[in-house]
Amino acid sequence: MTTHVILVARAFGAKGVYIEGKDEKMVKSILKVIDSWGGSSYFLVKEIENGKSIVNEWKEKGGTIIHLTMYGININDFQDRFEKIKYPLLIIVGAEKVEGWYYHNADYNIAIGNQPHSEVAALAIFLDRIYKGRELYMEFEDAKIKILPQKAGKKVIRSG
């Protein structure tokens, strides 16, 4: 699941990910995707021991902490505030149980609907909303593989 979250982060316009815990095999597979499809020059993949220190650092930098949780405020009711929130954004998504600390230290707890579904979907929808869909036109200059969109079938250009 974490792999899908990270691939969504990259494909939907995030600048990188902090991953709590250690998973060498997963990081290796991610770096392979980035090497082929692009993003090596800027997309950060960092394993960390404790997310709380990152949250505190982020606050000191003057950024905004967004926690995506089904218990939060519906994103539809938050949409008009997107323009005013201070960047950079740190977006927190949790797999299983997320500690209460994050709820109380996030600037905003935002729900992608108040129903159980998936942190993968939650991150995708949030990024799609803040970038207003433009992220889906992203091109990666250092990509070795590029897709030529097709009505049916597959067309890919390979370089490098």
Place this chain on the structure above:
Amino acid sequence: MTTHVILVARAFGAKGVYIEGKDEKMVKSILKVIDSWGGSSYFLVKEIENGKSIVNEWKEKGGTIIHLTMYGININDFQDRFEKIKYPLLIIVGAEKVEGWYYHNADYNIAIGNQPHSEVAALAIFLDRIYKGRELYMEFEDAKIKILPQKAGKKVIRSG
């Protein structure tokens, strides 16, 4: 992963899912979520042997077959046609390799951006776009658990 796809289908407004293959444990866990959070009256969860027969039946019924694939046409370039496509929609998402047959028998091959990421995210974005975000206000009459959105922390009403 299939569990996440199904939870997204339910939470984002689909009427049900056909799952190719057999996975009793997974179906049981899904039905448990539906029993608690609602949707039992209409949300179909059906295991099937072969997706192709469903596609053919769907066509005979006059519905539209949408295949979500990174090789397809960017959803942003398809958006204006949403109003004209004939319902009901059968949306095909594949985990690993999807057979060429589906590419050539779908009415539309649509890409949620032409980058590798996740079928979970692809389905969520597609449904969010066709329902214009309204699906995130969905309420389930038969729900035994309901969330009261909170700025911080969790508030849930349990009934039945």
